[in-house]
Amino acid sequence: MPSSERQHAYGAIDFLPIVAVAIIGIAAAVMVFTLARGYYLAADREAFQRDAADYGAAFKTGIERHVNSLAAIHAFVSSSHDVNRWEFSNFAHQILPQNSGFKAVLWLPHVAGKQRKAFEAALQDDGLYGLRLRELAPDGILVPAGERDRYIPVAYVEPFEASGGLIGVDLAQDPIYAPLFQRARDSGKVVASAPLQRALVDGARAPLMLVVFPLGRDTVLQKAAPQRISAQKPVMQSGTERKKGTQSAGAPPDLEGYALGVLQLTKVVEDIVGAHAPVDAAIATGSGTALNVYPASAPGEPAAPAMALTRWFGDAEFHQIRRFAVAGTPFYLAIRSTGMGSVLTRLYVPAGAALLVLALAALLAQTMFAITMRKRQVERAVVARTVELSKSNRALAAEIEQRREAEGALRIAKDKAEAANRAKSAFLSTMSHELRTPLNAVIGFSSMLIDQPGASREKTQDYLGEINTSGTKLLDLINDILEITQMDTEPPKTDELVYLPDIADAVIEKMRPLAAMAGVTLHNAVADSVPALHGDSKRLQKALMNLVSNAVKFTPDGGEAVLSAGMGPDGLIIEVRDNGMGMLPGEAAKVIDLFSQGDNTLSRRHDGVGLGLTFVRRVADLHDARLQISSVPGQGTAIRMTVPSARIVPAREVA
CATH class of the missing domain: 1.10.287 (Helix Hairpins)
Incomplete structure (x- = not known):
């Protein structure tokens, strides 16, 4: 094999480890990203499931509390023979503040047809002058109630200010309420309506659920303290005078009436799931894929309109549906994840870990590449030198003599x-x-x-x-x-090979404690791709130390200073920029003089004798560089050192 081909083969082999390191680094970065993202995704899913379970349990407890509070009203009425509108109001006002999901609570007694006038008189004696029993006409207008054997009118309602107009409204023939009363009477247990869009109460948020407790001797919910109801019961009481009457033949035996609550399901959700909760929750009604969602609203905001379940879920990463039932009537609680914080964490943390692995692999590959290139450079230099020596054999003696003379001069x-x-x-x-x-x-x-x-x-x-x-x-x-x-x-030692990224790293590392004490953030913006140059490495590093020290010194707490470098039209530009107090236009030209810091105000407020920039200027002169200072009062200062292109070392020579 010819020597040139052999060298080419050896050169390709030299780069194989570098390629292997790059491939392994990329594979490791992908694996780290995948594992980290999977870990955070699993953690977020577990957290969502835990939150959903907690809020679901809290919602269930809230619903049970509302139903139990209605049971308390039921028990209060059933256990007392002397309840008037004022006592009912006082008792209801003790319960409603802790159960704000109720838009209204009502007591509706059974009134026999022949007791209608006595009932109306009792209402009028309670201060509702001129009140007569009314009912809803098909067009929704209240009209005088017709003659019938039995009435189920509203006797008490709270809050009275918002719903007092319902008193005296007979619901015995209402197509929504009458079936509920029938179910409650037949079962003797609490019953609930299907979620409704509206009810008699104004301003209620959909969906609404009507919860009805029948009051009678055989009512199932009176197990704890059963109250037997006598055959003759007071129908209504006003003030201190009781108006007595018997149940009509049309009334069921031992059934006095019903305690009814208008329950706003979304209001219960709002009370449990606050504005800063990690999840959103909404009430869903319907069946199958046709579920409609009623989102909860923030306090003071109008109720949000219903929407399809899939639309409400939207692009939420986690969501869940939980089934609930009140007295056998089902509805659903839809829960979805909120916010972008966890999503960003699952993106940035794995990406950061992957970038770290890539950076380490790149650093290793770069080091191996530099070593390989340096080795090849040395080999090429040896070959070239050998060829040159073989061609200059004839002048060897004269050259040796000249070397001897030169060595003597060098010794002197x-x-x-x-x-x-x-x-x-x-x-x-x-x-x-x-x-x-x-x-x-x-x-x-x-x-x-x-x-x-x-x-x-x-x-x-x-x-x-x-x-x-x-x-x-x-x-x-x-x-x-x-x-x-x-x-x-x-x-001066201006012929040294200076690697500016290494110097920048050393300067930032040394100045970081001083910057931390001053509350200033340092940034190293010198990329590894910045070319090397010929110069005095030690003095150039000292000059950059002085520039960064000045930037830290004249930058207030919370500011930042940036060390950067890059190629410009005239050469390599090295810049230190801060967002400190800056200087006046006339001061920028004076700060590079001996013992000068600028104006007198700066001299009084900051330590130092003003030799730092003088040293920087001399280092710039030593490297044939141009020093420029630009500053704006209150905005900061930028000092640039432009090293001429003649001192830039080509990449092939560095290799």
Whole structure:
């Protein structure tokens, strides 16, 4: 096999592990996403089923409470021989506030035909002057009741203010109420109507259910405290004077009348399922697939119109139907899930986990790719160098001689540079010692005095605090000056291969504690695709540290600072942007001067001597870069360093 083909085969083999890592990473990400989403979906389904069961049980308890409250009214009337309209009202007002699902509760006695006048007189004695028995005509208008053997009129109703007009209305011949009374009389038990759209009571929300208790000696619901009803019973009482009468021949034996409640099922749902519940609930009536839903309304809002069950379920992810019955009359409670919070959780959390797996796989693949490319680059360089040496054999002797001379010159230059470096190091060491030692002593002794309460008067303590602060600031000033001086003494290393994403990661990581103390959020927007450049890595990192430090320092609590980089028309643009207090137009040009922070207000409010941007400007000059500052008062500052394209390293050279 020719060498070129052999190298090509070896090159393809080198990339196989990278492809394998990428495929495995994608497969792992898909698996993690699927498993995480399945877990959260199962958890949400279980939570919905639990909530549906809880609210269903609460609804059942609420319905039972309403029915039992009507039974209490039934028992109150049946156990007393001296009930008037006022006593009925007082008793009902104790029950209705806890059972707001009732639009109205009524007491309807059996009145024999011959007792009609006595009943009407009793109503008039109760303050309902001129009242006569009435009934509903086929067209829905109230007309005087006709003569018959038996009447079932409304004697008491609460709330009286809303439904008092029903008193005296005979329902014995009403096509809706009469069959209910017949069923209750025949069974002796509580009965309920099918869900209705409307009833005699105005303003009731559909669907309505009429619940009827028969009152008589054999009434089944009187097991706990049975009350025997005598053959002669009072039909009505007004004030303190009883109006007595006997049951007519048309009235069933031992049956006095009926306690009736107009139950608003959606109101019971509203009381149980609040506005912030994790589910929505509605009443459904009908059968099979033709169920109609009556959604519950928020307090103060009009009742929502009925709609098809499938339409109400809509795009709810979980829904359920529960069957209930009152006295054997069935209806349904429809429950659906609400909100997008759980849906977003099932999307974002698995997606985040999958992205994390992909990121790890991409990082591993990128590292392997970089190693492979570097290895191939070295191999190509070795081959090229070998070919070049084989072609330049004749000039080898002269080249060796030139190398010897060059090495001698390099040794001399190296010796001179080392001597200069030693002299510089000695100077810096001496200067550092001579300046820092007394300052450290001042700071140390002043700190000891401050830490000893009672050692001196209060003003002395204040003075010592000022000494300590001033010494610390002076030490920082000397450190900054020495750092600026070192740029003049140390030779620049602008030929290093600088990877800006690595520097950005290091800067953000080091500055994150300072930003956390200041309440500022840091963002690293330097992508891995930013090209490398030739420069001084250490000083460039220090310059970015100064820029980010300034952004954190001059940004109020709750602000943010962003470090970004990207290619522009003139080269690589490195930018630090914040949304802090900003600067006036005349201040932006001054902040890069020595010992300057801008205007006097900034100098008084923030620590520092103003050497940070001076250092940044020198680093920019060192890299032939252009430094630009743009700032808007109250909106923030952006500082850009544009590195010329000549310093950008092509991707093939980095590889």
